[in-house]
Each structure stands twice: as C-alpha cells, then as structure tokens.
Amino acid sequence: MRAEIICIGSELLLGDIADTNTQYLAQRLSALGIDLYYSTSVGDNLERLLDCLRRAIDRSDLVLTTGGLGPTDDDVTRDAIAHLLGETPVVDDILADELQRFFRLRGMEMSTNNLKQATLIPSARPIRNTYGTAPGWWVTDGGHSIVAMPGPPGELRHMWETEVEPHLFDGDSIIQSRTLKLFDISESRVDELLKPLTSSANPTVAVYAKQDGIYVRITTKAASLKAALRAIAPVERQTRRILGAYIWGADDDTQESTVAAELLKRGLTIAVGETITGGSLTAMLSSAAESHIWFRGSLVLPADAARRTSAPALARQVATQFQPDLAIGICGTILPESDPPMGEVTIAILGPGSGTLTTATHRIRRHRLRTIGSYYALHELRGALVHAKNRNSATGYERSIREAT
Amino acid sequence: MRAEIICIGSELLLGDIADTNTQYLAQRLSALGIDLYYSTSVGDNLERLLDCLRRAIDRSDLVLTTGGLGPTDDDVTRDAIAHLLGETPVVDDILADELQRFFRLRGMEMSTNNLKQATLIPSARPIRNTYGTAPGWWVTDGGHSIVAMPGPPGELRHMWETEVEPHLFDGDSIIQSRTLKLFDISESRVDELLKPLTSSANPTVAVYAKQDGIYVRITTKAASLKAALRAIAPVERQTRRILGAYIWGADDDTQESTVAAELLKRGLTIAVGETITGGSLTAMLSSAAESHIWFRGSLVLPADAARRTSAPALARQVATQFQPDLAIGICGTILPESDPPMGEVTIAILGPGSGTLTTATHRIRRHRLRTIGSYYALHELRGALVHAKNRNSATGYERSIREAT
Numbered sequence: 158m159r160a161e162i163i164c165i166g167s168e169l170l171l172g173d174i175a176d177t178n179t180q181y182l183a184q185r186l187s188a189l190g191i192d193l194y195y196s197t198s199v200g201d202n203l204e205r206l207l208d209c210l211r212r213a214i215d216r217s218d219l220v221l222t223t224g225g226l227g228p229t230d231d232d233v234t235r236d237a238i239a240h241l242l243g244e245t246p247v248v249d250d251i252l253a254d255e256l257q258r259f260f261r262l263r264g265m266e267m268s269t270n271n272l273k274q275a276t277l278i279p280s281a282r283p284i285r286n287t288y289g290t291a292p293g294w295w296v297t298d299g300g301h302s303i304v305a306m307p308g309p310p311g312e313l314r315h316m317w318e319t320e321v322e323p324h325l326f327d328g329d330s331i332i333q334s335r336t337l338k339l340f341d342i343s344e345s346r347v348d349e350l351l352k353p354l355t356s357s358a359n360p361t362v363a364v365y366a367k368q369d370g371i372y373v374r375i376t377t378k379a380a381s382l383k384a385a386l387r388a389i390a391p392v393e394r395q396t397r398r399i400l401g402a403y404i405w406g407a408d409d410d411t412q413e414s415t416v417a418a419e420l421l422k423r424g425l426t427i428a429v430g431e432t433i434t435g436g437s438l439t440a441m442l443s444s445a446a447e448s449h450i451w452f453r454g455s456l457v458l459p460a461d462a463a464r465r466t467s468a469p470a471l472a473r474q475v476a477t478q479f480q481p482d483l484a485i486g487i488c489g490t491i492l493p494e495s496d497p498p499m500g501e502v503t504i505a506i507l508g509p510g511s512g513t514l515t516t517a518t519h520r521i522r523r524h525r526l527r528t529i530g531s532y533y534a535l536h537e538l539r540g541a542l543v544h545a546k547n548r549n550s551a552t553g554y555e556r557s558i559r560e561a562t
Numbered sequence: 563m564r565a566e567i568i569c570i571g572s573e574l575l576l577g578d579i580a581d582t583n584t585q586y587l588a589q590r591l592s593a594l595g596i597d598l599y600y601s602t603s604v605g606d607n608l609e610r611l612l613d614c615l616r617r618a619i620d621r622s623d624l625v626l627t628t629g630g631l632g633p634t635d636d637d638v639t640r641d642a643i644a645h646l647l648g649e650t651p652v653v654d655d656i657l658a659d660e661l662q663r664f665f666r667l668r669g670m671e672m673s674t675n676n677l678k679q680a681t682l683i684p685s686a687r688p689i690r691n692t693y694g695t696a697p698g699w700w701v702t703d704g705g706h707s708i709v710a711m712p713g714p715p716g717e718l719r720h721m722w723e724t725e726v727e728p729h730l731f732d733g734d735s736i737i738q739s740r741t742l743k744l745f746d747i748s749e750s751r752v753d754e755l756l757k758p759l760t761s762s763a764n765p766t767v768a769v770y771a772k773q774d775g776i777y778v779r780i781t782t783k784a785a786s787l788k789a790a791l792r793a794i795a796p797v798e799r800q801t802r803r804i805l806g807a808y809i810w811g812a813d814d815d816t817q818e819s820t821v822a823a824e825l826l827k828r829g830l831t832i833a834v835g836e837t838i839t840g841g842s843l844t845a846m847l848s849s850a851a852e853s854h855i856w857f858r859g860s861l862v863l864p865a866d867a868a869r870r871t872s873a874p875a876l877a878r879q880v881a882t883q884f885q886p887d888l889a890i891g892i893c894g895t896i897l898p899e900s901d902p903p904m905g906e907v908t909i910a911i912l913g914p915g916s917g918t919l920t921t922a923t924h925r926i927r928r929h930r931l932r933t934i935g936s937y938y939a940l941h942e943l944r945g946a947l948v949h950a951k952n953r954n955s956a957t958g959y960e961r962s963i964r965e966a967t
Binding site: 169170171172173174175176177179180181182183184185186187193194195196197198199200202205209363365366429435436437439440443444448449452453454455456457458459460461462496527 | 574575576577578579580581582584585586587588589590591592598599600601602603604605607610614668669770834840841842844845848849853854857858859860861862863864865866867932
C-alpha cells in the first residue's frame with residue numbers, strides 16, 4: 158500500500174509552528190509496513206490544496222490529511238475534498254446533535270459557523286474526535302482512500318490510534334508491534350548481528366538510533382492479537398538471545414523509568430553527585446514517576462570540580478550528606494586536542510552500607526557529554542541494581558536506617 | 563517572490579528523524595517577506611525527486627532543497643538537478659582540493675566516493691559548507707533558482723545564514739534582522755501592544771512564541787548594512803519604549819546566558835537549591851559558558867521536600883553549604899483539583915552577605931512546571947542582579963571571600 162501525507166495550515170509555512178504530525182504518522186505507517194512516498198505541507202488555500210489532493214489521489218492508495226477542519230472560512234479541507242469528488246457537503250443531523258451536546262456539556266454557546274464541522278458528503282463517513290469539535294472524514298473513492306484528520310497533535314494521535322489504524326485493514330488483519338531498547342552498542346553493529354531477522358517480511362524487524370540508545374522494532378500483521386503475539390514472541394526471543402546483554406527496556410520504557418522501577422522494587426533509595434554533567438543526571442532521575450520515594454537528594458558541583466574531587470569521593474560525600482542506600486558520583490574531563498572533540502566520564506557507585514564500590518569510565522563526544530554521560534550513569538546503575546539485595550535482606554541497610562531515623 | 567522547500571531523505575518518511583529544517587527555513591523566509599507556498603518531503607529516490615523538482619521549478623521562483631548531498635549512492639540530489647537541466651556533473655578541481663584538505667586536517671583518509679561531493683554542473687556555483695564535507699549548489703535557470711543545501715540542521719542553518727540569505731537579493735539589497743526576547747507576557751498581549759508596528763511593510767515586525775518567552779523580530783531590506791541598521795534602530799527603540807520591562811535579551815541570547823553575563827560582569831558567584839524543578843534550573847545554569855567561574859554548587863531535594871522546607875530556608879541552606887555571593891532557592895507544589903492542572907513555584911533569592919531576601923510566587927501549567935519554573939527563576943535572578951552591587955564594592959562579600967580562602 159502506498160501512502161502520502163498532506164499537512165494543511167498556513168501557520169506551518171510561516172514557520173509559526175513545527176509540524177510534528179508527519180514524523181508521528183510516518184513512524185506509525187512504517188511499523189505497519191505501509192510505504193510513505195511523499196509528505197507535503199500546503200497553506201489554507203482551496204486551489205493549492207485541491208492541486209495537492211488531485212496529485213495525491215492519483216499516485217497513492219491512502220492519502221492522510223491533517224488540519225483545515227476548523228469552523229472558520231480559512232478551513233478548507235472539507236470543501237477541497239468535496240470539490241475533488243464533485244459532491245456537495247450537507248449538514249448531518251446526528252453530527253450536529255453531537256456537536257451541540259459537546260458545547261452544552263461545557264456550558265458554552267455553539268456559534269452557527271460550527272455547523273460546518275457537522276457536514277458530510279455521500280462518499281465520506283465521519284470519524285469520531287473525542288478530544289475536539291472537528292470529526293474526521295474517511296472518504297473512499299474507487300480503490301483510493303482519503304482520511305482527513307484534525308491538525309492539533311493530541312486530537313490527531315488519539316483519532317489515529319483509536320479510530321483509524323485499527324480499521325486500516327478491516328476484515329483483514331491487525332497490526333501489533335514490540336520495541337526492544339538497547340544501549341552501549343552501535344546501530345551498525347545491531348544491524349549486522351540482526352541481519353537474518355531484518356530481511357524477514359513478516360514480522361518486520363527495523364533498527365533505528367535514538368538519543369537514549371538503539372531501538373529494535375518487531376512488527377507483525379496477523380488475523381488476531383493472539384496470532385500477532387505468537388508471531389512476535391520467537392523473534393523477540395531470538396533478538397534477546399543475540400543482544401540480551403544490551404537490552405535495557407521495551408516499548409514505553411525510558412532509561413530513567415527502568416532505574417526507577419528497580420529502585421522501587423528493591424525498596425532502595427539513591428543520592429547523586431555530579432560535576433561535568435551539570436545536573437542533567439539529576440534532572441533525568443527526578444523526572445521519573447514516584448521519584449520522591451527513592452530520590453534522596455543531589456549535589457551538583459562546577460564542571461571543573463573534578464580537579465579537586467573524584468567520582469568515588471563524590472559518591473562518598475553524597476552518601477554522608479543524604480544517607481541513601483546507593484550513592485552515585487559522576488565526574489569528567491574534556492580530553493585536550495581530541496578530534497572530534499571528546500570527553501571522558503567516570504562513574505562510581507557506592508553500594509548499600511558503603512559495602513561495595515564500582516567504577517567505570519567512558520569516552521563520549523564532547524557536545525553530547527552531558528546527555529550521554531547521564532545515560533551511561535543510568536546504564537551502570539542498572540548493572541549495580543541487578544547485584545544489589547533488597548533493602549530488607551541486607552545488614553548494611555540497618556545502619557543507614559538507624560542513622561536516618 | 564514565491565519559494566518552496568523540498569526535504570530529501572528516506573529517514574524523514576520512515577519517521578526516524580523529525581524534519582526541523584522546514585520550520586527553520588519557513589521562519590527565515592517569512593521574515594524576509596518571501597511567500598512559501600509548498601514544502602514537500604520525498605525519499606532518496608531519483609525518479610520521485612525529479613518529479614518534485616520539475617513541479618517546483620514550474621510553479622516557484624526559488625526552490626530550496628535540503629539533504630541528499632552525501633557521498634553515497636542513495637544521495638541523489640545532485641543527479642536529479644543535473645537530469646532536470648540536462649547537464650552532466652564533473653569533478654571540480656578546486657572543490658576536490660578543498661575536500662582533500664578537510665580530510666587531511668582531521669587525519670582521515672578520503673574515500674573515492676567523496677569525490678561525488680566535489681562535482682558541479684555548468685549552471686551551478688558551489689556554496690561553502692564550513693561544517694561538513696558537502697558543499698551546496700546554487701543553480702540559476704532562467705528566472706528560477708534552486709539552492710541545494712545539506713540536511714544536517716547545523717550545516718544547513720550555518721550555510722543559510724552565512725552564504726545564502728545575505729545573497730538572496732544580491733546587487734539589489736541586503737537583509738538584516740534583530741530579535742528582541744521577552745518573558746512573563748503573553749503573545750497576544752505583545753501583538754496587541756505592537757499593532758502599530760506589526761502592520762508596517764519595511765521593516766517587518768513579527769511576534770512569535772518560544773519556550774523561553776516571546777520573540778519580536780524586526781527585519782528590513784535595504785541598500786546597505788548601514789541603511790538597514792538605520793531602519794531597524796527606531797523600530798527597536800519604539801519596541802523597547804512599549805515593552806522594555808519585559809525584554810531580557812536579543813538575537814542569540816538565552817535566558818541562562820544573560821544571567822551568566824551579569825554574574826561575570828559583577829564578579830559574583832551563585833549557589834542553587836531546588837525541589838520541584840528537580841535539577842532543571844541547575845542544568846540550565848551549568849550549561850552556560852564559563853559556568854565554572856560563577857557556579858558554586860547546587861543541592862537538589864525530592865519534589866515533596868517543600869513540605870519540610872521553604873524556598874528561603876533552601877536558599878539559606880545552600881548559602882551555608884557553598885558560600886556563594888547569591889543564593890537562590892526554588893520550591894513548589896501541585897495545586898490540587900485545578901483545571902487545567904496547575905502548580906505554584908516560590909523563588910527566594912538571598913542577596914550578597916545574606917543582606918537581602920526577595921521572594922516571588924508564580925502559577926504555571928503543571929506539565930511545564932519544571933521548565934517554566936526554571937525560566938521564572940532566571941527571570942527573578944536578572945531582577946536581583948540589576949540591584950546587586952559588584953563584588954568589590956560590597957562589604958558583605960569580604961566575609962565570604964575570607965571564608966572561601
């Protein structure tokens with residue numbers, strides 16, 4: 158299936174807002190195995206939009222539009238589709254009632270121009286919009302479809318995930334995917350090791366690089382959810398057998414959420430000391446859910462403090478100041494005259510009751526040192542947590558509990 | 563002048579990367595008064611790109627392309643332009659020499675496929691790329707131009723600002739702009755207050771919202787730089803007269819860089835205490851240039867620590883621990899049952915020698931509390947610094963100097 162996207166809105170071409178819908182839809186389509194060949198942005202102009210729609214319906218099976226479904230005169234998406242098919246939009250009573258209820262529930266007066274949002278043409282069926290006043294249109298014309306969706310990303314994504322994607326292959330099959338997340342390995346190495354899997358057509362296996370590591374996405378099209386999960390499972394097992402040592406999470410996991418989950422599970426608390434990372438490790442950790450339960454505190458010193466202290470000394474210092482179960486210190490320096498410019502971070506983790514100290518050193522590109530240095534710290538923390546005992550089973554904790562109370 | 567953009571790269575249509583170039587170029591074009599009617603993304607496919615180029619050159623005066631200038635077989639931008647004009651790319655000796663020097667300087671071997679990046683066609687002149695190996699092409703064909711630029715945003719922006727934008731109206735006039743940056747005021751309020759200015763055609767005045775505040779961009783087209791600056795000056799003066807109290811910087815300033823500059827100028831040091839902002843204020847401040855000179859240290863406590871401490875108490879605590887000239891404490895809470903969800907931050911600033919204490923409280927949308935709370939802290943810091951004396955002229959500092967040495 159060949160798809161293309163048309164984003165409608167003059168604000169996109171004035172640079173007033175960034176288009177995030179294209180990347181979102183591109184990712185969803187790619188996971189479904191649907192080819193996306195073009196994405197076009199066009200202003201709120203009937204003639205130019207009609208021109209884009211004509212070309213799109215001619216060369217693509219599935220045309221996704223975003224935006225231009227508002228109530229005002231410059232919202233021209235419905236008019237352009239009606240023109241394209243030679244049909245006339247008329248107010249649909251059911252849609253008008255729903256729209257009136259939407260306003261009534263919010264204690265608002267509905268203005269008459271909102272009725273434009275309750276119109277349909279014979280070739281279109283409405284798509285429910287839970288988050289706004291603009292229903293979408295699902296238009297079928299010969300073998301081609303136009304799916305017109307609203308522009309606000311929240312409305313678009315919810316409509317896509319609940320009303321469009323599940324029905325794309327209606328009567329045919331469902332789509333399911335699973336993303337495994339890796340760190341401390343390069344994209345090309347993952348690609349190489351997974352060669353036998355990435356050439357498969359169903360499930361498809363795609364490798365891509367993100368800031369927090371390398372993602373492996375396994376996607377399948379199947380007759381039922383059960384069949385889909387059955388198809389994904391052996392590919393996930395094989396991926397884990399080859400790359401298990403690098404996998405830190407799956408699907409919606411973030412590096413900080415996986416560390417948070419381990420700390421919560423084991424009932425452990427943590428304190429942080431930073432120099433060259435300047436607070437970015439602290440900011441990542443503290444943004445994880447329930448961080449107030451396990452985050453004891455953090456000390457951030459100037460970037461050049463590594464001349465006067467070391468990562469182990471910093472870990473000891475925050476262990477004394479905040480009395481946590483685990484303390485992590487991260488220090489670093491810029492490597493002079495390196496090309497490309499490089500830096501080096503050392504991470505020290507002081508185990509429960511100051512019983513164990515592990516250190517690790519990593520070289521990182523200078524302009525990403527704060528972020529990637531922090532990810533390495535989370536990576537080392539996960540490693541340390543695997544070996545850490547639960548709070549209740551370690552004698553070392555008893556002292557820190559006594560001291561803390 | 564009518565412009566359009568073509569973004570080239572299969573990774574855009576797979577959703578692997580977000581296209582940030584379109585918004586950037588759209589903003590630059592809009593400030594220049596150039597109409598942008600279409601922006602299209604297309605994959606690394608010669609035939610489809612050629613199709614897009616044909617249509618673009620037909621309907622637009624200025625076609626900007628980004629991407630597809632790399633050395634590998636799937637980089638097809640040069641080939642497509644050559645095809646379009648019926649010309650043949652040949653290696654240009656000067657470009658080849660420059661490319662070889664680029665690699666030699668970095669102690670790297672140049673592979674032969676890089677020579678593709680040193681090719682030209684008769685209708686194209688090269689555009690210097692300071693940040694990478696791919697020079698751009700500036701192609702003139704009849705009254706139309708194609709400007710082919712690299713895809714990586716850093717390379718693209720630098721090339722646009724230094725090599726393309728200044729020559730867009732060559733022999734004719736130059737373009738100059740000035741951006742004033744505001745905080746703690748809404749976009750619509752700025753728009754309203756600047757109404758008399760925003761309707762002017764030259765200089766144009768544009769208002770837009772960014773994460774760190776509201777920007778007012780004044781742009782003019784003039785015969786010389788001197789004439790341009792002369793045209794901008796009265797509009798800047800008028801803007802400052804109307805909105806001066808909200809303006810914190812201009813052009814490349816960031817909120818953190820303006821605070822850093824004030825601290826450096828006055829020879830003052832600072833320490834930070836945070837709860838609900840979780841280290842984001844620290845991360846912003848420590849990322850400013852020369853932060854090791856004036857940043858003494860930071861203490862980050864759990865988000866719920868505000869139950870046990872207050873912003874003034876936190877400022878006093880870090881003043882004691884790090885012995886800075888200025889100490890800032892920021893605490894906050896989530897407001898229960900607010901709709902939309904809101905939070906409140908309190909910022910306390912302890913002046914030199916603990917002589918003065920100022921506090922301020924701001925309400926902020928919950929999902930932006932960490933970022934906007936940190937910006938409010940920088941905003942309050944700037945206010946406090948205006949009143950702070952230089953280190954050498956204040957008796958309070960003498961104590962802290964004695965203590966620190």
